[in-house]
């Protein structure tokens with residue numbers, strides 16, 4: 471089957487990557503862009519089910535003003551050199567690193583996994599502008615490379631689609647809306663983390679769970 475680039479067999483679940491040559495680019499403003507390949511990963515629903523049960527998901531709490539509140543989604547971060555929870559994710563990271571070698575000049579090394587349990591889970595407007603955790607300190611660097619340099623963040627979406635919104639930093643113009651799930655791939659590139667923001671807003675009604683896997687280079691988070 472020549473349209474399939476890679477194939478992994480794991481307990482009967484076949485996970486297939488479509489060729490990354492199918493990625494389509496949309497230029498945004500100020501040197502930001504996105505590339506998209508809907509349905510990049512075949513077998514994504516089986517991968518979703520495995521990750522949902524096998525990843526050691528953690529709830530985080532964050533100080534907001536005078537209160538400490540639950541972050542409304544579950545997280546698991548895999549730093550550089552840490553084995554990923556499924557070989558399909560390692561294969562995805564390697565394929566993305568190879569494809570963007572010329573543009574990025576370095577590999578994707580970390581994987582941030584987020585679980586949106588239902589429509590009440592969300593992430594507020596932000597750019598990936600912080601850094602990786604420092605040894606012996608709590609939390610990421612206050613400022614990472616995404617705050618100063620062009621970079622790439624690749625998002626693989628599994629499970630039920632949720633909208634990823636993108637808008638120029640500080641709002642103003644109407645946001646772009648991309649429903650992402652079931653193996654869809656979206657890459658944010660150029661100045662996207664500095665000059666644009668993204669969010670996954672709360673969704674009304676009963677919504678199924680979604681897992682987002684973000685691959686990033688060193689020093690971006």
Ligand SMILES: O=C(O)CCC(=O)C(=O)O
Nearest residue numbers: 584593598625668670682
């Ligand atoms: O759910 C998503 O795909 C976006 C997650 C995100 O932007 C982040 O964790 O930085």
Ligand SMILES: [Fe+2]
Nearest residue numbers: 596597598668
């Ligand atoms: Fe983000």
